[in-house]
Amino acid sequence: MASPPTPIAVDGLAASGKGTLARALAQQLGYAHMDTGRLYRRLAYGIVQAGIALEDERRAERHAASMALDAPLAPELAPEDERALRQPAISEAAARLSARAPIRALLLETQRAFAQHPPPPAKGAVLDGRDIGTVVCPHAPLKLYVHARLKVRAERRWAELAAQGPSLTRAEIEAALKQRDAHDMARPLSPLKAAQDAHRIDTSDRSPEEVLQEALGLVAAARA
Numbered sequence: 001m002a003s004p005p006t007p008i009a010v011d012g013l014a015a016s017g018k019g020t021l022a023r024a025l026a027q028q029l030g031y032a033h034m035d036t037g038r039l040y041r042r043l044a045y046g047i048v049q050a051g052i053a054l055e056d057e058r059r060a061e062r063h064a065a066s067m068a069l070d071a072p073l074a075p076e077l078a079p080e081d082e083r084a085l086r087q088p089a090i091s092e093a094a095a096r097l098s099a100r101a102p103i104r105a106l107l108l109e110t111q112r113a114f115a116q117h118p119p120p121p122a123k124g125a126v127l128d129g130r131d132i133g134t135v136v137c138p139h140a141p142l143k144l145y146v147h148a149r150l151k152v153r154a155e156r157r158w159a160e161l162a163a164q165g166p167s168l169t170r171a172e173i174e175a176a177l178k179q180r181d182a183h184d185m186a187r188p189l190s191p192l193k194a195a196q197d198a199h200r201i202d203t204s205d206r207s208p209e210e211v212l213q214e215a216l217g218l219v220a221a222a223r224a
Contacts, residue, residue: 004029005141005222006124007115009132011194012146014091014180015153015160017203017211021146022128024212029219032122034114036129036136037094039107041085043067044093054096061102068106083164088176095180098130099187111136130184133195142222144215145194148204153177 008025012018019035026033043064044054052060077085084090097103111127115137118125127136133143148156154174161167168176184192194200199218203211 003223004031004124004219006031006118007137007140008124008126008219009137009140009143009195009198010126010128010146011130011132011134011144011192011198012128013148013153013192014177014184015157016146016148017156017208018128018144018146020208021144021201021203021211021215022126024208025215025219026122026126028212028216029124029126030122031124031126032114032118034111034125034127036107036111036127036132038085039110040094040098040103041090043103043107044090044097045081045085047097048090048093054093057100060097061100061106064097064103065106068110086160086164088161088168088173091180092176095183099183099189101189104190108136115140130192131190133198134193135190138195142218143195143198144218145198145200146211147200147202150174150178150181152204 008022008031010018010022010025019037022035023033025031046067047054047060047063050063052063054060111132115125115127129136133140133145151174154170154177157177158167158170158173161173167173181192201211201214
């Protein structure tokens with residue numbers, strides 16, 4: 001029997017469930033998982049914590065480069081810091097950073113190296129983000145594009161943030177997601193879009209387990 005495909009590229013909209021699916025796939029297959037969006041949020045958080053304005057592009061990019069060289073970009077953080085990575089302000093800062101060519105170039109090789117040489121004992125890699133199947137791993141043997149209706153995604157993100165303490169309203173989160181979608185899809189550098197050979201998965205009215213089973217079916221088909 002053929003081996004499972006590797007790497008697996010999982011792209012999709014914010015709060016669509018792509019991260020949940022990617023983590024579950026990695027666990028099922030014995031693969032390593034990389035949340036590439038977390039890399040950008042980690043950089044954004046570090047820059048904000050250092051008191052550097054994102055408008056100061058040269059200083060922000062120098063600090064980002066020093067973070068990438070001095071320590072892993074996605075180590076385990078204290079719980080309060082992990083929660084901060086998901087706050088809308090950090091997500092917005094990460095989106096702004098991700099639109100800059102030097103920042104994307106800084107992280108591109110890190111992502112490709114992980115995809116090609118996942119840390120042992122992993123048998124392969126699953127990467128999720130917004131340009132995995134189109135830019136980072138365009139030759140990945142299995143590409144998934146995860147999406148869901150805006151109101152569903154807003155409800156999910158509201159529940160996630162509300163569980164951590166006082167949060168924005170559902171309407172505010174929906175507006176922020178809509179703005180993020182427009183930004184991600186319209187940016188000239190690595191815009192969010194489904195790769196031509198990606199399998200589309202709508203998670204709107206389905207449980208994470210149902211979505212996982214569909215993806216595992218696609219893995220089995222890719223093995224054949």
